[in-house]
Amino acid sequence: MNKRGRKVPPTARLAEFPEAAAEQALWWEDHILEVLHGLPPGASGEAGARPDFDPRQHSLAERERAKAAELTAAGHKVTVSGIKQRRQRYQRDGVVGLADGRSAKQMPVFGKVDAAVVEAMQQAIDETAEDSSKTIGFLVWRTKEILADREDGASVEVPSRATLYRLYSKLATGTHATGSARTRRSVKARPPDPFGEVPASAPGELMQIDSTPLDVLVRLDDGIAEKVELTAMVDIATRSITAAVLRPTTKAADASALLARSVTPEAMRPGWSEALRMSRSVLPHRRLLTLDERLEHAAARPVIVPETIVCDHGKVFVSRNFRASCRYLGINLQPAHKATPTDKGTIEKTLGSVATLFAQFVAGYTGSTTDRRGRKLEDGPL
Known part of the structure; x- marks a missing residue:
C-alpha cells in the first residue's frame, strides 16, 4: 500500500508479455509519470519539473496536451486522448495497463496437461451423470483406464496424482460429480444455452400442470398412514393456482377433475x-x-379457461383420459422435453414452495428425505 492507502497495482504480470512489449510499457510509464507528477522516475529530489509539466502551474489536461505535442514532434504519433487513456489505464492497472494486451502470452486453461488427459477425465465425469456418486479417487482411476484403452494406441504421459486432482477441480466445477446424484442429474438435464419460459400475456394463454408427493403423512380411510400426492395447475400470466387436488395416488381422472375445477366457479x-x-x-x-x-x-377464486397446458411425461398427463378431456375443452396439450423440468419451471417452483413453506407446519410432516424424518410419526396426530 502507498502513503495514501491506495492499492499498488501488480507488476508481476508484465512477465507474461514479450520482451519488446514489456520494454514499450516501461517506456510509456516514464512519460505518464511525468504527466502525473511533473518528474520522470529516477529524477533526483533536487530536480525541478520542466515548465510544461509543472503541476503547480498547469492542469492535468494541459500537461497531457504538452506530452502529446512533445511525442508527436519526436516522431511518435499520438493524440491527446491517447495520452489520457494510457494515463487512466496506468492509474487503474499500473504498468501492465500500458502493455499491448494482444501480445500477452496466453496460458492454456489446463496448464501443461495433455489435451488427451483432459478429454479422458471429462469423459469419466460425464459417465457419472446417471450412476451412483463416486469419489475423486475413482474418477482419477477411471481417467487412467480410459487413457490406457485408447484406440489409436498412442502413449500419453499421465500426470502426477496431485496434477490430476487439480485438473478434476477445474473440470468438475458445478457438475456435482461426487455429490448428490439427484442434483447431478438435474444439472445434466439443463439446456446448454440460456433458457427461459415462453411469455404469456393473457390469462389461460399458457398454463402448467404437475404432480408431486407431499411430505406429509395422512390417515387414509383404512386407517393406514401414507403420503399423498399434490397435483396443481398454475396460470403463467397471472401466477394464479387455478385448481389443486390431493389424492393418495393421482390418477388420470383426478387430472381431468383438475381441468373441470379450473373452468368452473367454486361455490x-x-x-x-x-x-x-x-x-x-x-x-x-x-x-x-x-x-x-x-x-x-x-x-x-380465479376461473381461467386454459388455451395451452404444459405437462411432463407422467402417465397421468399423457393418458388417453386426460388427452380426451383436453380435446373436449379445446385445450392444446404440450408435453415438455423429457427430463427437462426447466420447461415448466413455474409449477415446479410452486410445488416446491408448498413442500418447504407450508408442509412443515402440518402435523405428520416427514421432511424431504429419510435423514430429515422424525420418529414415530404414525403414532402422532395426523
Whole structure:
C-alpha cells in the first residue's frame, strides 16, 4: 500500500508479455509519470519539473496536451486522448495497463496437461451423470483406464496424482460429480444455452400442470398412514393456482377433475368467511353474472379457461383420459422435453414452495428425505 492507502497495482504480470512489449510499457510509464507528477522516475529530489509539466502551474489536461505535442514532434504519433487513456489505464492497472494486451502470452486453461488427459477425465465425469456418486479417487482411476484403452494406441504421459486432482477441480466445477446424484442429474438435464419460459400475456394463454408427493403423512380411510400426492395447475400470466387436488395416488381422472375445477366457479362452503365471496372481490361481479349465474354464490377464486397446458411425461398427463378431456375443452396439450423440468419451471417452483413453506407446519410432516424424518410419526396426530 502507498502513503495514501491506495492499492499498488501488480507488476508481476508484465512477465507474461514479450520482451519488446514489456520494454514499450516501461517506456510509456516514464512519460505518464511525468504527466502525473511533473518528474520522470529516477529524477533526483533536487530536480525541478520542466515548465510544461509543472503541476503547480498547469492542469492535468494541459500537461497531457504538452506530452502529446512533445511525442508527436519526436516522431511518435499520438493524440491527446491517447495520452489520457494510457494515463487512466496506468492509474487503474499500473504498468501492465500500458502493455499491448494482444501480445500477452496466453496460458492454456489446463496448464501443461495433455489435451488427451483432459478429454479422458471429462469423459469419466460425464459417465457419472446417471450412476451412483463416486469419489475423486475413482474418477482419477477411471481417467487412467480410459487413457490406457485408447484406440489409436498412442502413449500419453499421465500426470502426477496431485496434477490430476487439480485438473478434476477445474473440470468438475458445478457438475456435482461426487455429490448428490439427484442434483447431478438435474444439472445434466439443463439446456446448454440460456433458457427461459415462453411469455404469456393473457390469462389461460399458457398454463402448467404437475404432480408431486407431499411430505406429509395422512390417515387414509383404512386407517393406514401414507403420503399423498399434490397435483396443481398454475396460470403463467397471472401466477394464479387455478385448481389443486390431493389424492393418495393421482390418477388420470383426478387430472381431468383438475381441468373441470379450473373452468368452473367454486361455490362457497359452510364455515368459509364471507370475505371470500366473489361479490366481495374487486372483479366486475355483476357483469360476470350475465355470463354465469353460478358466480352469484361462488368464492372469489380465479376461473381461467386454459388455451395451452404444459405437462411432463407422467402417465397421468399423457393418458388417453386426460388427452380426451383436453380435446373436449379445446385445450392444446404440450408435453415438455423429457427430463427437462426447466420447461415448466413455474409449477415446479410452486410445488416446491408448498413442500418447504407450508408442509412443515402440518402435523405428520416427514421432511424431504429419510435423514430429515422424525420418529414415530404414525403414532402422532395426523
